[in-house]
Amino acid sequence: MIKKNDLGRRRSFFLFSYKWRMVMPLLILMFVILAYPLAYSLWISFKNFSIVNPNQDHFVFLDQYKKIFVDSLYWTVFRNTIIFVIVAVSFELFFGMLIALSLKRQIRMTDVTRSIILAPMFITPIAVGLMFKFLLSQQLGFIPALLQSLGISINFFGTHTALITLAFIDVWQWTPFMVLMLLAGLESLPEEPFEAAYVDGASKWKTFWNITLPLMQPIIIVAVLIRALDGLKVFEYVYAITRGGPGNATETLQYHIYKLGFGYYRLSEASAVAWTVVIIIMIVIIAMLRGQMKGEKAR
């Protein structure tokens, strides 16, 4: 006898239960756009495939990875990316906290100021890159011209300054994100500890340091994590402004991968570098989440 379900259709026809059928479109989509490319890039990272040598397509196992780890350029690029992330995220956190604290005290017109402050976030990073390329241009730029009238001449894209300049472009664009996250956190904090501190006569600095910061810790961790991961994949500013120069001073991991894959056509090597980034990102996420969970348990 053929069993029929509620809808009166033959069950055997569908193979899967109702709930699986409902998520099936999403699963297929995820597989096609996420799992398959990921697995494929892992697969070719163990080969020596290059677009300009279609005949050379052998399985070399870990050779690509070994090559990467002895390549001094890889470590330069790695260091650049880490410096970029640390500089950008710490300034974003600092300015973000400052702005969030002052916005919290604002009473009138909050919606207007907030929407203005959030504006940079809604510009595509490549446009921000081009914008700053021209703003900081020695020939056409407003900022060097302004500094020149004050008698200051800075080479924004010199050996020691270029990476920091890029990090500050990131700060300009993404501090609003920090503000958004931190402000939401600040507004959800309970009132009582602050009232108690006020009654006890604690100074503002002490209140901030001993009450606000510890209470905000989970939110800060999440915000920093999101920004740090975003920072690790910086590409647009480098592509639009410096192309990794001067020398290799601003070449970041993502730009390096792009250069290997689409510049030099070595897809296997590019995939291998990309997978080292994936692994680093996973380690960072796991470490931070574990730290957060431990912190929660201790409380």
Added chain:
Amino acid sequence: MIKKLFYFVLMLVLLAGCSTAKTQGTDGKVVLKLLMEQVPDSDIVKKMTKDFNKENPNIKIDIEMLSYDQIRDKLVSSFLAPKSSYDIIVVDNPWMYDFASAGYLEPLDKRIKNAKNYDFEDFSAPLRKIATVKGKVYGIPFYNYATGVIYRKDEFEQNNIAVPKTLDELQAAAKKLTKDNHYGIASQPQKGYKILEEWSNWLFAAGGEIQDNQGNIKLDSPEAREALSKYIETYKSSAPPNSSNWAFDEAMRSVSSGQSAMTLNYNWMLPTLNNKTGPAGDLAGKFDLAEVPGGKAALGAWYWSIPAKTTHKDEVWKFINWITSSKQEVNRVILGGAPVRNSAMDNPKVWEKGYGESYYKTLKNILEDAEPLAEGPNAEETIQVIGTELNAAVNGQKSVDQAIKDAAAKAKETLKK
């Protein structure tokens, strides 16, 4: 259910129909998809396709123009697809060897031989050499971007400076023309392609070379060190300040605004600079072109090629044959295209309607003795790694000696990859 299945299949068929309908138009016309870089020379070709259609009403040319980086990405992904998304492509000289030896391009020897009244030998010799990979021709020259010295005639005359014939003269001229906020030379030391393109002229003038005739890297030489030291010296003394990431656009702006008196740059910049309605404004007409010191110039060129996977090879060749014919070359050059055929550069009609006799004669001399930046496998990467080291030296990250040593070592490594 069967009904649903039927509709689904019908939809798939329609979708498939959409994708094939593109190349064979409904009116029986063959549509050729042409991928080009967004540059003035491509606009000229676009104008000329109207004339092509008068003679060949059955072929429709559909031109897509993209920026330099984009077209290479598109080309590479199109090569890997089972069917080429483009029928006619343009190939930059550093890609020629890699694309041809990977089998992505159609050899053209037979078609060139069988074409009527088609004088292939008329193309400037160094240009033909780049298109020939392992004895076969894979591209027809489209336009050149060989380097020359573009300088301000009036300033040179006022200061009693002759056109520099050696590196020392070039250095002295640049220094003499630098005063206050005015600079002798607009350098282009941007990392990668740009700096190597400019500096290789200095290298050739100093008697050095990047590769020998067999393609071996010969960069680690005293000549290269001399050329780089002099280049950096001049950059520091006679180029606008903080210009270590400058490329073509910045140098062009610097010269056209009167900030700098000369630049080692693409020869076709001259007509643009001397154009009364162009970027130079009142300075138009005051610029002139000369051969680079030493006479041997860095050569760049674009080529017409047929992707091996396209299905309309005969029609594509018809177009390439037409646009590169001696007759159309004259029209193209008169419209402002950068010439590749000697006959066009010798043609009095071109002199008269184009930019004057002296420009085309100088250009012909430049092209006669010009060499591409890198040849053979991984040319693109070779250029990038050398250009990165040179840029590091200009920025003081490395000494001249170290930079040349590293550049040579990395270039050798790249050749082997």
